[in-house]
Amino acid sequence: MSVQSNVEVHSEWGIVSARQAGRNLAKELGFGGVDQARITTAISELARNIYLYAEKGEIVLEGIEKKEAGGVHRGLRIVAKDQGPGIKSVREVMEDGYTTSGGLGAGLPGVKRLMDEFDIDSITGEGTVITVVKWLR
Protein backbone atom coordinates (compact mmCIF):
# COMPACT_ATOMS: atom_id res chain seq x y z
CA MET A 1 0.00 0.00 0.00
CA SER A 2 1.43 3.37 1.01
CA VAL A 3 -0.25 5.66 -1.45
CA GLN A 4 1.13 9.03 -0.62
CA SER A 5 -0.23 12.36 -1.71
CA ASN A 6 1.28 15.79 -1.32
CA VAL A 7 -0.71 18.98 -1.43
CA GLU A 8 0.96 22.36 -1.61
CA VAL A 9 -0.57 24.98 0.62
CA HIS A 10 -0.04 28.60 -0.28
CA SER A 11 -3.58 29.88 -0.53
CA GLU A 12 -6.99 29.08 0.87
CA TRP A 13 -7.53 26.87 -2.18
CA GLY A 14 -4.66 24.71 -0.99
CA ILE A 15 -6.46 24.19 2.31
CA VAL A 16 -9.56 23.04 0.46
CA SER A 17 -7.68 20.64 -1.79
CA ALA A 18 -5.71 19.16 1.13
CA ARG A 19 -8.99 18.51 2.91
CA GLN A 20 -10.48 16.95 -0.16
CA ALA A 21 -7.48 14.67 -0.62
CA GLY A 22 -7.67 13.71 3.07
CA ARG A 23 -11.34 12.87 2.90
CA ASN A 24 -10.82 10.69 -0.16
CA LEU A 25 -7.94 8.80 1.40
CA ALA A 26 -9.83 8.33 4.68
CA LYS A 27 -12.78 6.91 2.76
CA GLU A 28 -10.50 4.63 0.78
CA LEU A 29 -8.88 3.30 3.96
CA GLY A 30 -12.29 2.51 5.39
CA PHE A 31 -12.74 5.21 8.03
CA GLY A 32 -16.33 5.89 9.09
CA GLY A 33 -18.16 9.20 8.76
CA VAL A 34 -17.18 10.65 12.13
CA ASP A 35 -13.50 9.80 11.73
CA GLN A 36 -13.56 11.17 8.18
CA ALA A 37 -14.86 14.44 9.64
CA ARG A 38 -12.16 14.39 12.33
CA ILE A 39 -9.39 13.77 9.81
CA THR A 40 -10.68 16.44 7.44
CA THR A 41 -10.98 18.94 10.25
CA ALA A 42 -7.46 18.19 11.52
CA ILE A 43 -6.08 18.74 8.01
CA SER A 44 -8.01 21.98 7.79
CA GLU A 45 -6.46 23.22 11.05
CA LEU A 46 -2.90 22.25 10.12
CA ALA A 47 -3.17 23.60 6.58
CA ARG A 48 -4.68 26.86 7.76
CA ASN A 49 -1.91 27.31 10.31
CA ILE A 50 0.64 26.85 7.52
CA TYR A 51 -1.15 29.41 5.38
CA LEU A 52 -1.53 31.88 8.27
CA TYR A 53 1.82 31.61 10.02
CA ALA A 54 4.29 30.26 7.46
CA GLU A 55 2.61 31.47 4.25
CA LYS A 56 3.40 28.25 2.46
CA GLY A 57 4.20 24.63 3.03
CA GLU A 58 2.77 21.23 2.28
CA ILE A 59 0.50 18.56 3.62
CA VAL A 60 1.58 14.96 3.05
CA LEU A 61 -1.05 12.26 3.44
CA GLU A 62 -0.28 8.59 3.66
CA GLY A 63 -1.95 5.31 4.49
CA ILE A 64 0.24 3.43 6.99
CA GLU A 65 0.22 0.15 8.87
CA LYS A 66 1.83 -1.33 11.97
CA LYS A 67 2.06 -4.94 13.14
CA GLU A 68 0.70 -5.71 16.53
CA ALA A 69 -0.14 -8.78 18.55
CA GLY A 70 -3.72 -8.67 17.30
CA GLY A 71 -2.67 -8.36 13.65
CA VAL A 72 -2.01 -5.54 11.24
CA HIS A 73 -3.26 -2.11 12.23
CA ARG A 74 -3.99 0.43 9.53
CA GLY A 75 -4.08 4.17 9.79
CA LEU A 76 -3.75 7.52 8.10
CA ARG A 77 -0.82 9.82 8.68
CA ILE A 78 -0.84 13.55 8.08
CA VAL A 79 2.42 15.44 7.96
CA ALA A 80 2.23 19.25 7.83
CA LYS A 81 5.56 20.82 6.90
CA ASP A 82 6.61 24.40 6.49
CA GLN A 83 9.72 26.53 6.53
CA GLY A 84 8.08 29.37 8.39
CA PRO A 85 9.08 31.13 11.63
CA GLY A 86 8.75 27.99 13.75
CA ILE A 87 7.13 27.65 17.17
CA LYS A 88 9.02 29.02 20.18
CA SER A 89 7.15 27.30 22.94
CA VAL A 90 5.39 24.08 22.09
CA ARG A 91 3.89 23.97 25.57
CA GLU A 92 2.30 27.38 25.07
CA VAL A 93 0.72 26.70 21.66
CA MET A 94 -0.80 23.49 23.02
CA GLU A 95 -2.79 25.42 25.61
CA ASP A 96 -6.44 25.90 24.78
CA GLY A 97 -7.04 29.52 23.87
CA TYR A 98 -3.45 30.44 23.05
CA THR A 99 -3.41 32.44 19.82
CA THR A 100 -1.23 35.08 18.19
CA SER A 101 -3.72 35.88 15.46
CA GLY A 102 -6.90 36.68 17.32
CA GLY A 103 -8.30 33.23 16.58
CA LEU A 104 -9.87 30.87 19.06
CA GLY A 105 -6.54 29.23 19.82
CA ALA A 106 -8.29 25.90 19.60
CA GLY A 107 -6.58 24.54 16.49
CA LEU A 108 -3.53 22.63 17.74
CA PRO A 109 -4.96 21.33 21.02
CA GLY A 110 -8.06 20.41 19.03
CA VAL A 111 -6.05 18.45 16.46
CA LYS A 112 -4.42 16.55 19.30
CA ARG A 113 -7.83 15.51 20.58
CA LEU A 114 -9.16 14.71 17.10
CA MET A 115 -6.29 12.35 16.30
CA ASP A 116 -4.61 9.38 18.05
CA GLU A 117 -0.97 10.43 17.78
CA PHE A 118 0.41 13.92 17.72
CA ASP A 119 3.95 15.24 17.41
CA ILE A 120 5.44 18.68 16.85
CA ASP A 121 8.98 19.17 15.64
CA SER A 122 9.83 22.82 15.29
CA ILE A 123 12.98 24.91 15.15
CA THR A 124 12.66 28.65 15.54
CA GLY A 125 13.57 30.39 12.32
CA GLU A 126 13.65 27.16 10.35
CA GLY A 127 10.19 25.74 10.28
CA THR A 128 7.71 23.31 11.68
CA VAL A 129 6.80 19.70 11.04
CA ILE A 130 3.65 18.39 12.68
CA THR A 131 2.90 14.70 12.34
CA VAL A 132 -0.42 13.19 13.37
CA VAL A 133 -1.97 9.76 12.94
CA LYS A 134 -5.47 8.34 13.14
CA TRP A 135 -5.76 4.56 13.51
CA LEU A 136 -8.61 2.54 12.09
CA ARG A 137 -10.59 0.91 14.85
Add this chain to the structure above:
Amino acid sequence: MQPSVIEMINSYRDEVIAQWKKEITQVQEGEFNHTVPEAVFNETNKEFVELILHTLELKQNEAKEHLRSFTERLIHTGWPLSYFTKGLQVFRRVLLELMTSNDALPSKKVYETFSEVESWIDGIINQLVDEYSGSWENTLHLQKLALKELSAPLIPVFEKISVMPLVGTIDTERAKLIMESLLEGIIEHRSQVVLIDITGVPVVDTMVAHHIIQAAEAVRLVGAKCILVGIRPEIAQTIVNLGIDLGKFSTKSSLRKGIESGLELTHRKIVSV
Protein backbone atom coordinates in the same frame (compact mmCIF):
# COMPACT_ATOMS: atom_id res chain seq x y z
CA MET B 1 4.61 52.18 -42.40
CA GLN B 2 6.51 53.36 -45.44
CA PRO B 3 4.29 54.20 -48.40
CA SER B 4 6.44 52.06 -50.67
CA VAL B 5 5.81 49.00 -48.50
CA ILE B 6 2.09 49.69 -48.36
CA GLU B 7 2.08 50.03 -52.09
CA MET B 8 3.89 46.76 -52.49
CA ILE B 9 1.51 44.95 -50.15
CA ASN B 10 -1.41 46.35 -52.07
CA SER B 11 0.05 45.17 -55.35
CA TYR B 12 -0.16 41.62 -53.95
CA ARG B 13 -3.61 42.16 -52.54
CA ASP B 14 -5.61 39.72 -54.66
CA GLU B 15 -3.00 37.00 -54.51
CA VAL B 16 -2.64 37.35 -50.75
CA ILE B 17 -6.37 37.14 -50.21
CA ALA B 18 -6.74 34.10 -52.44
CA GLN B 19 -3.81 32.27 -50.88
CA TRP B 20 -4.82 33.18 -47.34
CA LYS B 21 -8.37 31.91 -47.82
CA LYS B 22 -7.04 28.66 -49.16
CA GLU B 23 -4.67 28.09 -46.25
CA ILE B 24 -6.99 29.26 -43.52
CA THR B 25 -9.70 26.88 -44.71
CA GLN B 26 -7.26 24.01 -44.31
CA VAL B 27 -6.39 25.06 -40.79
CA GLN B 28 -10.03 25.49 -39.92
CA GLU B 29 -11.07 22.14 -41.26
CA GLY B 30 -9.18 20.45 -38.46
CA GLU B 31 -10.22 22.90 -35.78
CA PHE B 32 -13.14 25.14 -35.31
CA ASN B 33 -15.59 24.95 -38.12
CA HIS B 34 -17.70 22.14 -36.74
CA THR B 35 -20.30 24.38 -35.26
CA VAL B 36 -20.27 27.26 -37.71
CA PRO B 37 -22.05 27.03 -41.08
CA GLU B 38 -19.75 27.29 -44.06
CA ALA B 39 -21.39 30.42 -45.44
CA VAL B 40 -20.86 32.28 -42.17
CA PHE B 41 -17.30 31.09 -42.14
CA ASN B 42 -16.51 32.30 -45.62
CA GLU B 43 -18.19 35.59 -44.92
CA THR B 44 -16.19 36.10 -41.72
CA ASN B 45 -12.95 35.11 -43.39
CA LYS B 46 -13.56 37.59 -46.18
CA GLU B 47 -14.36 40.35 -43.73
CA PHE B 48 -11.33 39.51 -41.58
CA VAL B 49 -8.75 39.50 -44.35
CA GLU B 50 -10.14 42.67 -45.87
CA LEU B 51 -10.10 44.32 -42.49
CA ILE B 52 -6.43 43.39 -41.99
CA LEU B 53 -5.55 44.99 -45.30
CA HIS B 54 -7.82 47.92 -44.64
CA THR B 55 -5.90 48.83 -41.47
CA LEU B 56 -3.02 49.84 -43.72
CA GLU B 57 -4.99 52.78 -45.04
CA LEU B 58 -6.37 53.93 -41.73
CA LYS B 59 -4.85 56.09 -39.06
CA GLN B 60 -3.75 54.11 -36.05
CA ASN B 61 -6.69 54.90 -33.79
CA GLU B 62 -9.16 54.43 -36.62
CA ALA B 63 -7.65 51.04 -37.31
CA LYS B 64 -7.95 50.17 -33.63
CA GLU B 65 -11.58 51.18 -33.61
CA HIS B 66 -12.36 49.03 -36.64
CA LEU B 67 -10.61 46.02 -35.17
CA ARG B 68 -12.34 46.51 -31.87
CA SER B 69 -15.85 46.48 -33.25
CA PHE B 70 -15.04 43.46 -35.40
CA THR B 71 -13.57 41.43 -32.53
CA GLU B 72 -16.23 42.51 -30.08
CA ARG B 73 -18.85 41.07 -32.39
CA LEU B 74 -16.98 37.80 -32.80
CA ILE B 75 -16.12 37.45 -29.11
CA HIS B 76 -19.81 37.86 -28.47
CA THR B 77 -20.74 35.04 -30.77
CA GLY B 78 -18.06 32.88 -29.19
CA TRP B 79 -15.29 32.71 -31.78
CA PRO B 80 -12.08 31.36 -30.31
CA LEU B 81 -9.06 33.61 -29.95
CA SER B 82 -7.06 31.05 -31.91
CA TYR B 83 -9.12 31.89 -35.00
CA PHE B 84 -7.64 35.37 -34.98
CA THR B 85 -4.10 34.49 -34.00
CA LYS B 86 -3.89 31.63 -36.52
CA GLY B 87 -5.51 33.80 -39.15
CA LEU B 88 -2.96 36.53 -38.63
CA GLN B 89 -0.02 34.16 -38.53
CA VAL B 90 -1.09 32.57 -41.77
CA PHE B 91 -1.65 35.99 -43.27
CA ARG B 92 1.85 37.09 -42.35
CA ARG B 93 3.42 33.97 -43.77
CA VAL B 94 1.49 34.14 -47.01
CA LEU B 95 2.34 37.79 -47.50
CA LEU B 96 6.03 37.37 -46.74
CA GLU B 97 6.30 34.34 -48.98
CA LEU B 98 4.80 36.23 -51.88
CA MET B 99 6.94 39.29 -51.32
CA THR B 100 10.22 37.45 -50.99
CA SER B 101 9.54 35.35 -54.05
CA ASN B 102 10.08 38.54 -56.01
CA ASP B 103 13.72 38.25 -57.06
CA ALA B 104 13.91 41.82 -58.21
CA LEU B 105 13.75 43.01 -54.60
CA PRO B 106 17.14 44.09 -53.13
CA SER B 107 17.99 42.28 -49.90
CA LYS B 108 18.03 45.47 -47.82
CA LYS B 109 14.50 46.18 -49.00
CA VAL B 110 13.48 42.62 -48.15
CA TYR B 111 14.67 43.07 -44.58
CA GLU B 112 12.88 46.41 -44.18
CA THR B 113 9.69 45.01 -45.54
CA PHE B 114 9.95 42.03 -43.27
CA SER B 115 10.23 44.04 -40.12
CA GLU B 116 7.50 46.44 -41.18
CA VAL B 117 5.12 43.57 -41.81
CA GLU B 118 6.11 41.89 -38.54
CA SER B 119 5.39 44.92 -36.42
CA TRP B 120 2.15 45.65 -38.26
CA ILE B 121 0.78 42.15 -37.68
CA ASP B 122 2.18 41.96 -34.14
CA GLY B 123 0.32 45.16 -33.33
CA ILE B 124 -2.95 43.64 -34.48
CA ILE B 125 -2.33 40.37 -32.59
CA ASN B 126 -1.54 42.28 -29.41
CA GLN B 127 -4.69 44.31 -29.67
CA LEU B 128 -6.84 41.24 -30.24
CA VAL B 129 -5.32 39.41 -27.30
CA ASP B 130 -5.94 42.45 -25.14
CA GLU B 131 -9.56 42.65 -26.22
CA TYR B 132 -10.02 38.98 -25.51
CA SER B 133 -8.43 38.96 -22.09
CA GLY B 134 -10.32 42.15 -21.25
CA SER B 135 -13.58 40.45 -22.05
CA TRP B 136 -12.54 37.40 -20.03
CA GLU B 137 -11.72 39.50 -17.02
CA ASN B 138 -15.07 41.12 -17.41
CA THR B 139 -16.87 37.78 -17.46
CA LEU B 140 -14.88 36.60 -14.47
CA HIS B 141 -15.80 39.75 -12.62
CA LEU B 142 -19.50 39.23 -13.33
CA GLN B 143 -19.32 35.61 -12.25
CA LYS B 144 -17.66 36.65 -9.02
CA LEU B 145 -20.47 39.09 -8.40
CA ALA B 146 -23.07 36.43 -9.06
CA LEU B 147 -21.28 34.04 -6.72
CA LYS B 148 -21.15 36.73 -4.09
CA GLU B 149 -24.90 37.15 -4.21
CA LEU B 150 -25.39 33.42 -3.95
CA SER B 151 -22.86 32.78 -1.24
CA ALA B 152 -24.68 34.25 1.76
CA PRO B 153 -28.35 34.89 1.06
CA LEU B 154 -30.63 35.89 3.90
CA ILE B 155 -34.17 34.74 3.23
CA PRO B 156 -37.11 36.21 5.13
CA VAL B 157 -39.28 33.10 5.62
CA PHE B 158 -41.83 34.58 8.02
CA GLU B 159 -42.39 38.03 9.36
CA LYS B 160 -39.52 38.69 11.81
CA ILE B 161 -37.83 35.35 11.00
CA SER B 162 -35.05 34.92 8.42
CA VAL B 163 -32.93 31.98 7.35
CA MET B 164 -29.38 31.93 6.04
CA PRO B 165 -28.67 28.57 4.41
CA LEU B 166 -24.93 28.08 4.00
CA VAL B 167 -23.82 25.60 1.37
CA GLY B 168 -20.20 24.87 0.58
CA THR B 169 -16.79 25.83 1.89
CA ILE B 170 -16.41 28.95 3.99
CA ASP B 171 -13.23 30.91 3.39
CA THR B 172 -12.30 34.30 4.82
CA GLU B 173 -13.85 36.17 1.91
CA ARG B 174 -17.13 34.37 2.33
CA ALA B 175 -17.06 34.74 6.10
CA LYS B 176 -16.99 38.51 5.60
CA LEU B 177 -19.97 38.31 3.23
CA ILE B 178 -21.91 36.24 5.73
CA MET B 179 -21.47 38.89 8.37
CA GLU B 180 -22.41 41.77 6.03
CA SER B 181 -25.38 39.99 4.57
CA LEU B 182 -26.66 38.99 8.00
CA LEU B 183 -26.53 42.47 9.45
CA GLU B 184 -27.89 44.21 6.37
CA GLY B 185 -30.65 41.64 6.01
CA ILE B 186 -31.71 41.87 9.64
CA ILE B 187 -32.21 45.61 9.30
CA GLU B 188 -33.88 45.33 5.90
CA HIS B 189 -36.34 42.61 6.85
CA ARG B 190 -36.72 43.71 10.47
CA SER B 191 -35.83 40.20 11.57
CA GLN B 192 -35.91 39.34 15.23
CA VAL B 193 -34.71 35.79 14.80
CA VAL B 194 -32.19 34.52 12.26
CA LEU B 195 -31.48 30.87 11.66
CA ILE B 196 -28.07 30.00 10.29
CA ASP B 197 -28.32 26.62 8.62
CA ILE B 198 -24.95 24.85 8.27
CA THR B 199 -26.27 21.54 6.90
CA GLY B 200 -24.36 22.18 3.66
CA VAL B 201 -21.04 23.22 5.18
CA PRO B 202 -18.62 20.30 4.72
CA VAL B 203 -16.07 21.20 7.40
CA VAL B 204 -16.54 23.23 10.56
CA ASP B 205 -13.05 23.99 11.79
CA THR B 206 -11.97 26.60 14.35
CA MET B 207 -12.00 29.37 11.77
CA VAL B 208 -15.55 28.66 10.64
CA ALA B 209 -16.68 28.27 14.25
CA HIS B 210 -15.00 31.54 15.14
CA HIS B 211 -16.77 33.37 12.34
CA ILE B 212 -20.12 31.91 13.31
CA ILE B 213 -19.58 32.92 16.93
CA GLN B 214 -18.68 36.45 15.86
CA ALA B 215 -21.67 36.64 13.55
CA ALA B 216 -24.00 35.53 16.33
CA GLU B 217 -22.49 38.12 18.64
CA ALA B 218 -23.04 40.86 16.06
CA VAL B 219 -26.61 39.70 15.52
CA ARG B 220 -27.19 39.98 19.24
CA LEU B 221 -25.80 43.52 19.21
CA VAL B 222 -28.31 44.67 16.61
CA GLY B 223 -31.08 43.32 18.82
CA ALA B 224 -31.90 40.03 17.14
CA LYS B 225 -31.40 36.43 18.11
CA CYS B 226 -29.36 33.84 16.26
CA ILE B 227 -30.11 30.12 16.18
CA LEU B 228 -27.66 27.66 14.67
CA VAL B 229 -29.36 24.76 12.92
CA GLY B 230 -28.32 21.76 10.84
CA ILE B 231 -25.33 20.62 12.89
CA ARG B 232 -24.77 17.10 11.59
CA PRO B 233 -23.78 14.47 14.20
CA GLU B 234 -20.20 14.11 12.93
CA ILE B 235 -19.80 17.88 12.94
CA ALA B 236 -21.13 18.04 16.51
CA GLN B 237 -18.43 15.52 17.50
CA THR B 238 -15.58 17.41 15.87
CA ILE B 239 -16.75 20.69 17.42
CA VAL B 240 -16.64 19.02 20.83
CA ASN B 241 -13.19 17.52 20.09
CA LEU B 242 -11.91 20.93 19.10
CA GLY B 243 -13.05 22.14 22.49
CA ILE B 244 -15.25 24.85 21.07
CA ASP B 245 -17.93 25.94 23.47
CA LEU B 246 -21.23 26.59 21.78
CA GLY B 247 -22.92 26.68 25.17
CA LYS B 248 -23.85 30.33 24.83
CA PHE B 249 -25.49 29.50 21.54
CA SER B 250 -28.97 28.50 20.69
CA THR B 251 -28.77 25.41 18.56
CA LYS B 252 -31.47 23.24 17.05
CA SER B 253 -31.03 19.96 15.26
CA SER B 254 -33.14 20.85 12.23
CA LEU B 255 -34.35 23.86 10.35
CA ARG B 256 -37.94 22.91 11.21
CA LYS B 257 -37.27 22.89 14.93
CA GLY B 258 -35.41 26.16 14.52
CA ILE B 259 -38.39 27.78 12.85
CA GLU B 260 -40.73 26.49 15.54
CA SER B 261 -38.55 27.98 18.21
CA GLY B 262 -38.29 31.23 16.21
CA LEU B 263 -42.07 31.44 16.12
CA GLU B 264 -42.25 30.77 19.83
CA LEU B 265 -39.75 33.53 20.51
CA THR B 266 -41.91 35.94 18.55
CA HIS B 267 -45.03 34.68 20.33
CA ARG B 268 -46.56 32.76 17.47
CA LYS B 269 -47.09 29.18 16.51
CA ILE B 270 -48.29 27.07 13.64
CA VAL B 271 -51.68 25.42 14.11
CA SER B 272 -53.60 23.02 11.89
CA VAL B 273 -56.99 24.23 10.76
